[in-house]
Amino acid sequence: MTAQTAPGTTPGTGQGFALGPADSPDAGGAAVPLVLGGSRRATIRLHADDDVVIACYPLSAGDHLDAEGVTVRAEVPAGHKVATRTVAVGAPVLRYGQVIGTASAAIAVGDHVHTHNLEMSEFARDPAPSVDSRPTQLVEQPRTFEGIRRADGRAATRNYVGIVSSVNCSATVVRAIADAFRRTDADPGRLADYPNVDGVVALVHETGCAVDPAGEGFAVLRRTLQGYAEHANFGGILMIGLGCETNQVEEIPVGQGDGPLLTRFTIQDVGGTTRAIAQGIALVEAMLPTVNDVVREPIPLSELTVGLQCGGSDGYSGITANPALGHAVDLLVRHGGTAILSETPEIYGAEHLLTRRARTPEVADKLLRRFDWWLAYAERMGAELNNNPSTGNKAGGLTTVLEKSLGGVTKGGTTDLVDVYTYAERVTAHGLVFMDTPGFDPVSATGQVAGGANLICFTTGRGSAYGCQPTPSLKIATNSLLWDRQRDDMDLNAGEIVGGRRSIAEVGDEIFEAMIDCASGRRSRSELHGYGQNEFAPWQLSAVM
Structure with a gap:
């Protein structure tokens, strides 16, 4: 297995990577080992510049990571970070080739890196509007789903x-x-x-x-x-x-x-x-x-609008389910469809990766203006945008909102960002778009559905249970332990990426096909459980008098 820097991505500016066969080259043509521990991969390296690797299973003090030449100094839970370089107090720590915070205490090679020695910090980010914008090549024969055509022409996935x-x-x-x-x-x-x-x-x-x-x-x-x-x-x-x-x-x-x-x-x-x-x-x-x-009939995928959500995230979310969903989003966009990336506070620190691929500088500016609004909103409320991650996120290995955001943004794939919408605004563009919403999943998804999402794809590493009638929601597990423990709530398992049994592209292809099947009427696990009626949660902004 190898980790790759995505084509067009340079260290410190891009979040892309891929997990594939052991002989896969990186963007520069050289193999980057993902560290094998005996018959099982012990850790995952996401970028050559990273100061940390991610534990694939619990590590103990004294374990040796052969491919990194590192001896683990303390217990490291699965999904958590191990230092492969010395980091001085106040120096930045990189994951995905990006800053995820600064060292609050000296970090030695082999240390467990988490809340005790890594903290949130502000740093300069170059938005570089549209420098990575590239035309998307649409497929010649777009796929269809079996949907419901309303009398006024609208396309439905449910009734x-x-x-x-x-x-x-x-x-x-x-x-x-x-x-x-x-x-x-x-x-x-x-x-x-x-x-x-x-x-x-x-x-x-x-x-x-x-x-x-x-x-x-x-x-x-x-x-x-x-x-x-x-x-x-x-x-x-x-x-x-x-x-x-x-x-x-x-x-x-x-x-x-x-x-x-x-x-x-x-x-x-x-x-x-x-x-x-x-x-x-x-x-x-x-x-x-x-x-x-009503009768279901073939409807072009250009009329499928998918809301992207991640909740109960863990250290694997940005390695498995989120990038696999991003691969599926790229396929959807190539077939003319639309994907809505949201959760503005959980993109904080990774917004420059979206502005770089904004179709126009005006689209990039619309996104940045939403962050200006959020900073003012947080100040007005006496809050901070870095109040993430949640308790469960931290238990799963995520330390700062920067780290969470860099993993969350991978749900959006690699195509251009074509437009930015306010909360619950009707989405009319085709391609990847952004809707300004809070990070709280029910509120965020409510805005996406109000904007026209007729399918939701929801990744989770801790086991979030969620649905959002009238729109079906597919749940994607980031790790196989969750899949085995809570399979009753999960539709797909991306955890096999960690074990090296499947690639991001293979799981992404499966997600894409599941999108089509679910849009065509196959009920998701959340639908079978009856989730969705109680999860309607409009964003409350008004002062109540």
């Missing part, structure tokens, strides 16, 4: 009825209506006669009133609710308000306009909770025959 609350005050009624249509494999209930309807989804939230109607937060909520109401994966929409809230249900704009498949009312207008629930059930029942009347 739900959605019930949207305008305000938290109508949440109980909305949930009660959806519960009346709850379906299990054993008991389809009221949906027994409607096999083409995937379910009835309650979309409730915790705001909608006591906020500034002219403020940014209110605009974000409206945009999110509009995006869901207009989402192609909903065959019918029922919108319910209380009646006296700031976010008036009649004022939420929906492109397809009111009619039999888009209706609205308020609890106060219909005479209270009991009548509102009864009326809601009747309205959904009236929609079902029409919503059920």
